[in-house]
Amino acid sequence: MSILDQIIATKREEVAAAKARVSVSQLEKQGYFARACHSLAMSLVQPASTGIIAEFKRKSPSKGIINDSMGVDEVTRGYVAAGAACLSVLTDTEYFGGTYADFDLARRTNPNTPILRKDFMVDEYQIVEAKSMGADVVLLIAAALSPAEIKTLGTLARSLGMETLLEVHDQEELDRSLGDYISVVGVNNRNLKNFSEQNVEASKVLADKIPAQFVKVSESCISGPEIIKDLKGFGYRGFLIGESFMKTSNPGQALTDFLKQ
């Protein structure tokens, strides 16, 4: 069983437990459910946008502990001050050390910035939950979902006013997953089945395969500003970065330094 299969199996158990605790109709009455969302796509295409989607990430299956000493409020405030176009906040606890409380604090700290709920979405319940948490964008990972599941989850997310970030790693995933329920296409440079790649080749290979109407985002393994310059030449407008910032003692400053070079 790959790590992705393990994560998805755990996620299905967690969702079943969450459904037993809080019903969909309760979710629809609470939190930020009625809030209007910010647009990730619009934020990325602004002429002055940095394109950076800055991630709060404590640990990961590929790297282990990255940063377990800093708070989400301090880190995300630093990211936004440095010019992040969007925040990404992990809500998976088991594998990434994120929590719903992290998301809530990021939302309250940064009311005017789009925030991606970074988790493994496998059930419509999580889409409603994301809206009630105050998410603007949800992630749909093609390696973990069938085309029918992507359509169902994406259609629901869009009907609730959120955007969808479709994540693919190769052309087969891209070709079977696109639809009008997808807002933005992200190429994950990391192969989630075996963590083999540590470069951004996947983004380069897929750049001209992504239809022009979708804003392109490159995700993972972005270790320096020169890589962003290179990817911009391939048409990328968004750059999802976690570890490079989170492994420093001041992630906001690390983003500032990235943007200066």
Ligand SMILES: O=C(O)c1ccccc1NCC(=O)[C@H](O)[C@H](O)COP(=O)(O)O
């Ligand atoms: O990061 C992992 O090890 C990982 C393992 C299994 C599934 C997903 C995983 N990462 C999710 C991500 O998409 C990254 O957190 C995100 O793109 C930022 O990547 P990085 O800049 O390399 O931290």
